[in-house]
Amino acid sequence: MAVAKILAASNHFARLELPLEAVDVAVVRSHYRRLALAVHPDKCQEPRAKEAFQAISEAFEKLSSTVGQAQCLREAGRPSKVAKVTKAKVPEEDERNAHWWDTKTWEEFEERLRHRERAEAALRLRYCSGLRARFTTRKMREHVRSAERSVEHLDRNAGLPESPLWPPESTQAARDVEEEVAKARQTEPWPGAANELLPDYNERAELNDPPVALQRLLELLTHLRAVHRYCLFCGCTYDSAQDMDEHCPGITEEEHDEATSAGLRGTESFPASETQEEDPLEAYMASVDAEAQKQQGKRKKRTR
Numbered sequence: 001m002a003v004a005k006i007l008a009a010s011n012h013f014a015r016l017e018l019p020l021e022a023v024d025v026a027v028v029r030s031h032y033r034r035l036a037l038a039v040h041p042d043k044c045q046e047p048r049a050k051e052a053f054q055a056i057s058e059a060f061e062k063l064s065s066t067v068g069q070a071q072c073l074r075e076a077g078r079p080s081k082v083a084k085v086t087k088a089k090v091p092e093e094d095e096r097n098a099h100w101w102d103t104k105t106w107e108e109f110e111e112r113l114r115h116r117e118r119a120e121a122a123l124r125l126r127y128c129s130g131l132r133a134r135f136t137t138r139k140m141r142e143h144v145r146s147a148e149r150s151v152e153h154l155d156r157n158a159g160l161p162e163s164p165l166w167p168p169e170s171t172q173a174a175r176d177v178e179e180e181v182a183k184a185r186q187t188e189p190w191p192g193a194a195n196e197l198l199p200d201y202n203e204r205a206e207l208n209d210p211p212v213a214l215q216r217l218l219e220l221l222t223h224l225r226a227v228h229r230y231c232l233f234c235g236c237t238y239d240s241a242q243d244m245d246e247h248c249p250g251i252t253e254e255e256h257d258e259a260t261s262a263g264l265r266g267t268e269s270f271p272a273s274e275t276q277e278e279d280p281l282e283a284y285m286a287s288v289d290a291e292a293q294k295q296q297g298k299r300k301k302r303t304r
């Protein structure tokens with residue numbers, strides 16, 4: 001029942017049984033959770049359950065941000081003669097999917113969903129608290145860029161296909177542009193002139209918008225952690241979800257720095273440092289400056 005309804009829906013809101021209007025993300029989440037329980041292939045025997053589950057998962061990802069909601073509303077609001085219907089992507093048989101929601105069992109899916117919720121809460125707490133807003137925007141940009149490179153690297157190693165999570169300059173579209181420019185270079189009287197056609201991938205103006213950058217970072221970190229068991233800030237791949245839970249201090253970089261400076265990782269006590277329990281905010285503010293300085297060297301080490 002639910003499967004047919006989801007697959008017949010003409011937009012992401014309808015897929016999650018939501019009215020076509022901006023809605024609190026918590027509501028999106030609860031609808032997603034309820035529908036996931038109904039159509040997850042582990043729970044539902046209908047032949048197209050997997051397709052429906054994919055469709056609601058994509059809808060959830062999209063509607064999890066106000067930016068994504070606004071975009072879907074604009075698309076859905078277009079006159080019907082234009083028929084701008086966002087069709088659910090039908091997974092091809094041989095397509096190797098790698099989304100955080102692709103799991104073998106319902107239990108694993110639930111675990112990942114919970115993990116994603118924790119990640120989201122942690123990121124919002126860290127980056128949307130209004131502390132040094134300009135600084136965190138810059139930092140978020142750096143994290144997004146670094147996470148994109150890690151996703152590409154790990155996806156490639158795992159033999160996964162090109163993904164929208166990869167750095168834009170690594171996509172086929174970017175290679176096409178480069179090819180065009182290379183051709184132009186051969187005919188241009190001034191060799192440098194064609195370079196101006198190349199987009200500036202460092203600019204990424206959209207990442208100056210904190211909600212957009214935050215959503216992107218959330219998707220990237222969720223992918224790295226759920227699909228690859230990789231923590232960007234530990235800089236390593238864990239053997240299992242449990243291993244990660246036990247040894248990685250958290251989702252944000254600050255949690256890692258706090259854990260290190262307090263001599264704590266997770267709940268275990270490691271060789272104690274001289275620092276006593278610090279106020280997390282104090283520690284955060286102190287770490288902010290230290291991070292800025294070591295950021296450069298760190299990023300070089302972490303990726304590539």
Ligand SMILES: [Zn+2]
Nearest residue numbers: 231234248249
């Ligand atoms: Zn970690």
